[in-house]
Amino acid sequence: MSSDLQVFRLPDLGEGLTEAELVNWLVAVGDQVKVDQPIAEVETAKSMVEVPSPYAGTVAELHGEAGQTLDVGKPLISIARVGTGSGSPDAPAxxxxxxxxxxxxxxxxxxxxxxxxxxxxxxxxxxxxxxxxxxxxxxxxxxxxxxxxxxxxxxxxxxxxxxxxxxxxxxxxxxxxxxxxxxxxxxxxxxxxxxxxxxxxxxxxxxxxxxxxxxxxxxxxxxxxxxxxxxxxxxxxxxxxxxxxxxxxxxxTPVRGVRKAVAANMTKSRSEIPEATVWVDVDATALLDMRAELKKRAPHDTPGLLAFIARFVTAGLKKYPALNTRFETAADGSQEIVGFDGINLGFAAQTDRGLVVPSVRNAHELSARELDAEIRRLTAVARDGKATPTELGSGTFTLNNYGVFGVDGSAAIINYPEVAMLGVGRIIDKPWVVNGELAVRKVTELTLAFDHRVCDGETAAGFLRYVADAIENPGGALADM
Structure with missing residues (x-):
């Protein structure tokens, strides 16, 4: 190989990832590239990222084709130094x-x-x-x-x-x-x-x-x-x-990329976590009325329903911190429950690449309006495949709004290594008793799946009831937060 040929190998992409799928070349053989110029898009089990070139020169060879899975450390691209032409006398520019x-x-x-x-x-x-x-x-x-x-x-x-x-x-x-x-x-x-x-x-x-x-x-x-x-x-x-x-x-269909990561994560969750599920029907009429009133005052600056529920969830996790932990088993067999000074709230987002869970970091410090803005931003970058590994892998609790798919409830699988997940079903008209009389109300179902190793049913039920009460009386709940 010519000494003027610089071979760039697929770099360590972090988060313990050992391979990536080559999605798209951003350069072709014969192109002139600069240092830090993006040369390819690769998809890992976490996200899709652009890989920049550490060298300047002429592209001599592309080591791989779109759709191919490459191991970290394997050659990605060969670049001839500036002024030397291609890396091989037989290789056309x-x-x-x-x-x-x-x-x-x-x-x-x-x-x-x-x-x-x-x-x-x-x-x-x-x-x-x-x-x-x-x-x-x-x-x-x-x-x-x-x-x-x-x-x-x-x-x-x-x-x-x-x-x-x-x-x-x-x-x-x-x-x-x-x-x-x-x-x-x-x-x-x-x-x-x-x-x-x-x-x-x-x-x-x-x-x-x-x-x-x-x-x-x-x-x-x-x-x-x-x-x-x-x-x-x-x-x-x-x-x-x-x-x-x-x-x-x-x-x-090969299982790879995000689908492979989801499959491994769900399998590990089911095999390791002894989960239990509790659920409750909730009258969300007052929450919808409150949001409608806010929307009249500020049509373009009103948080979505999920942001309000997220605010109630973070308040509930402060009150019941056992659900915002991680269960760890050391190599010697000893076990610990790891608590956190803060809440990174994950939320399930459906994308063309599959289901991903970006997380709002330090969500406990944000208002409903700030939560809404961050949820929208993370949803956009996740659907574009641009969410970072940190944004996709740092959650401590997950909120799953599967009501958007038209279902009422779900026996969800906990997002390992977290210990709990709250699901929100669709909001529909149902008969409801109000002050002793039958009325039509906007009702949703909340479902909490939790790791029975970190808490008992009393804690899980207490958290679920807290969030449900906040949804039914949002004004009073927000006044106390």
């Missing part, structure tokens, strides 16, 4: 140079390379596929061939730049049918064969819009038999028969 290695480049090819480069950088939507693009593995579904695919001879293309499995007619002087690994990932995730797509870009370059059109096109029987590799993949996903049920397997 960009896609246009790749074409000129062994074949004569044309202005059309150079234009296509520049089109690709511009779209990758600017995120035009034609090539760049960022985080959050929906779709999953649906098996090796193939579509009818539309036209031959133009690709470069393998000798003219650096390994890290193109997919060697793309097959089709090779036309000298043309770019590869697909330059972007992100477009390839989109096609792979939706089971679309790139052989069947006629690229609309310069020199037959397959763009994101071409793959999207293929995904939305009605399916038809394939005109030709799939290649052996494609057939094998299809057999593994769709053609195989499950031995236990006798049914054909429709798809196999």
């Amino acid at each position: 960009d896609a246009a140079d790749a074409v000129s290695t062994g074949v004569l480049a044309s202005p059309e090819v150079s234009a296509a390379a520049e089109t690709y480069r511009t779209e990758e950088k600017a995120g035009s939507g034609n090539v760049l596929i960022g985080y959050g693009t929906p779709g999953g593995a649906t098996g090796g579904r193939t579509r009818p061939r539309k036209a031959s695919v133009a690709v470069v001879e393998p000798a003219a293309v650096p390994e890290a730049s193109f997919e060697p499995a793309v097959a089709g007619t090779r036309i000298p002087g043309k770019l590869s049918a697909v330059i972007s690994p992100l477009v390839r990932k989109m096609a792979r995730d939706h089971g679309v064969s790139l052989d069947s797509i006629e690229g609309s870009g310069a020199s037959g370059l397959i763009m994101r819009r071409d793959v999207e059109a293929a995904i939305s096109a009605p399916e038809a029987p394939a005109a030709t038999a799939p290649a052996p590799a494609v057939a094998a993949a299809a057999s593994a996903a769709e053609g195989s028969v499950d031995g236990r049920t006798g049914l054909a397997v429709s798809a196999r």
Whole structure:
């Protein structure tokens, strides 16, 4: 390897994480990069982060493709020092140079390379596929061939730049049918064969819009038999028969990223925590009336219902601190209940990446209005995949508003290593006795799951009743907080 080539390895991402999924390259081979310039987006079990480059120079090689899981410490990118060109005399600086290695480049090819480069950088939507693009593995579904695919001879293309499995007619002087690994990932995730797509870009370059059109096109029987590799993949996903049920397997979805972390956390919670559950129906009419009155006075600055309930929860945890602890077992078998001087209130947030639990740090110090602002901010960054490991892993108690999904109650699994979780169901009209008379009231159900090792039912019931009473008499409760 040339001494002028600087190899940057995937850094330690903190929180004990040992791997990350490469979601998106922000640079391409031949690009000039500066120190601290973001070069890739990676997704860990905690969040999605941008990885900055510690070197300046020319990108010589990308070690991995979108969708690939990389171990911490493994090569991520190779960068040639400024003024030395690429790290290898045989490696072209960009896609246009790749074409000129062994074949004569044309202005059309150079234009296509520049089109690709511009779209990758600017995120035009034609090539760049960022985080959050929906779709999953649906098996090796193939579509009818539309036209031959133009690709470069393998000798003219650096390994890290193109997919060697793309097959089709090779036309000298043309770019590869697909330059972007992100477009390839989109096609792979939706089971679309790139052989069947006629690229609309310069020199037959397959763009994101071409793959999207293929995904939305009605399916038809394939005109030709799939290649052996494609057939094998299809057999593994769709053609195989499950031995236990006798049914054909429709798809196999790898468990990784956030889903993998959630699965491990829930399994550990269920296996280690002897949890119990208590619940109560609550008349939330007064809380809704109070918020409606506040909204009349300040239409754009009124906290949401969850923020008020969060305020009641933090007050309740001060009164019943056993539910704001952690149960620890040391290597020698000794056990401790660890208490905290403060409350980091987690709340469940549904995102495209799965369920995550960002936490409001020092929530006990915040008003309902401040809690509302922080809940909204954390929800936004979590859904964008930008929440930090600290924001996602520092909670001491979780509030779960599953009422937004239209359900009344849930036997929730505690967010390990916490010891309790409060769930809030939907608020609906129900018959309720008020001052001895039947009336229609706004009623919700509160459900508390707690670790029976840290407290008995009396403590759990006391906390639950405190929050319920605050919801039913919010004015009086807020006056005392």
